[in-house]
Amino acid sequence: MFSITVRDHLMVAHSFRGEVFGPAQRLHGATFLVDATFRRPELDDDNIVVDIGLATQELGLIVGALNYRNLDDVPDFAGTNTSTEYLAKVIADRLADRIHQGALGEGARGITGIAVTLHESHIAWAGYERAL
Amino acid sequence: MFSITVRDHLMVAHSFRGEVFGPAQRLHGATFLVDATFRRPELDDDNIVVDIGLATQELGLIVGALNYRNLDDVPDFAGTNTSTEYLAKVIADRLADRIHQGALGEGARGITGIAVTLHESHIAWAGYERAL
Amino acid sequence: MFSITVRDHLMVAHSFRGEVFGPAQRLHGATFLVDATFRRPELDDDNIVVDIGLATQELGLIVGALNYRNLDDVPDFAGTNTSTEYLAKVIADRLADRIHQGALGEGARGITGIAVTLHESHIAWAGYERAL
Amino acid sequence: MFSITVRDHLMVAHSFRGEVFGPAQRLHGATFLVDATFRRPELDDDNIVVDIGLATQELGLIVGALNYRNLDDVPDFAGTNTSTEYLAKVIADRLADRIHQGALGEGARGITGIAVTLHESHIAWAGYERAL
Amino acid sequence: MFSITVRDHLMVAHSFRGEVFGPAQRLHGATFLVDATFRRPELDDDNIVVDIGLATQELGLIVGALNYRNLDDVPDFAGTNTSTEYLAKVIADRLADRIHQGALGEGARGITGIAVTLHESHIAWAGYERAL
């Protein structure tokens, strides 16, 4: 199985609801390093997993739509705890949609899996992976 | 599949028995960065994998019981080579026990897998993963 | 010249005023990795720069007073752009005060300089250094 | 499942053919951090995955045969795009051959999987994993 | 003294002349992580060292002019060993020129020092610093 990963980042405010979150129930923020991994069993005709330029660009667009925002005010997340693991799924699902739409190129249709890891600090990170 | 990972560290002395270990047969030491990963297919009611506060606390207790020691003198490891990969299993199994005991909260009962990685330097690390 | 550095981190929301900040004028957030460095020309009687336990504890208290907050609502920062470089100075100055108060131990009175670096992402960080 | 990983690096020139590569069609270069992971379900008689000294040595020999070269001039790669993901496979396959030849020791015959990750920068990496 | 640092990267081929370089006399390549640091004793009116957007953009232009090239073919470097330390100076000097030209904004005229660090691998880096 082959994979490639590209990294971007995101700087957002948010708050959580639920006693389990302790002081993180207050409005605070995070820098999330976002690592998006694309997997496939065989390389395409150019000997790659995906056009890394397109992968970087599409990840950048998805990240850009969330960046420099208070996630508590983003309608898509109304009533939802935007935990690190949940945001990983949001980004993975949006990347999957873009692949299905052909935005990462025809060769990208051979991609069989996506994994997204969000690092919230040097001592904590979360991830989500799914089939395509 | 979702996951979260928390990092702690451990500073211990130990020695190895067996020619394969070369100079590491002498009493020496290591800082192990300890990354504990918790996996589950669906998030809990708070939209998380596990209470990251409890996960950090429990990992800290397990690491604390080993920290600042000569592992050659720890009864649990008598006659055992405390290799990096072996210590990863020790920590993973102890975390699994704590989850089964409910120490990471009721929501943590949905965790289906644990992985522990120990970094012994910037150029070598080892891991162990298991189902729960 | 000797030095030691300890790392902690901070997760806050804030916004900036001024066109130069572009989209960062919106309420957003950041994880800041906080590296606090203590410098002195000679070691103390224990052969160290400072008690690393106390240094870690005092940095933790200073970071804890800011953590999980919206800095726009913190009275100390009213009307101030809480840029990364500015926050580095805030933390350095507070550490200097604590050293002067004796909170890092008598030996710490030999410290002649402090530097604080705040990493806001994997591609940007800022710092402030001062004499004591 | 247990694993160990060792890291080495590689500094090479190369160029790519295909419009998808944009400016990387020109002769350029890369430092690849090379992480080689060895996996097995049970540890050997010394309580390890593999002799880390031999693993490091064999990875060093494979990396050394490629290092400080223009990959466009290496006969093995004639007519091939030496993408990061492809090079990960080359190194993984060569490690597998060496294990089969016994170069990593008799104990290494218990290894059931290999994964190789090549980091081409702080924001992009690729990997290949295979059974043994 | 305040500072900010931004990171970019560069992927180039080159070769060295001189026996001291051993196998690096052959055409090979490197990824250089490029860290550009800007220093000044007081912050500007926006409470920052420099507009980080402009700093990132200007570093990107300087890096972009060198990127995906064989440095042996770049006229500016004819007859010169493009060592990591030398390239750090090239980039620092070009940044200094851009500051003098006003490309980093009027506020940037308060910058008194620049440092550039180029990481050629996880185990080697070089730097150059200068006054402005």
Place this chain on the structure above:
Amino acid sequence: MFSITVRDHLMVAHSFRGEVFGPAQRLHGATFLVDATFRRPELDDDNIVVDIGLATQELGLIVGALNYRNLDDVPDFAGTNTSTEYLAKVIADRLADRIHQGALGEGARGITGIAVTLHESHIAWAGYERAL
């Protein structure tokens, strides 16, 4: 001012005397990542700070003489707390001696400063710098 840095590492046991060290008074251990920096105002005739091969080799010899040992049993350190900051000085001074002996080449006589940083974990490091 130019600099180059090379990284090696060290895995040792040791203990500390003094209440300030708390549990680190027990025999424990550490992996120290060792970063050795060489500084000079002008490059040599090969356009470098120092032959990086020789610098790496000499650092490796100094590190090798300490590696895989219990520092409590090393005669040079009898009665001395081998703190991270102290060990940084030991390594810096030994490197300085080797430069004075010509072991890093004639060109290395232009080196005017050395700095050594020892990372004891991902959250603590110490350093020593001196003129030559």
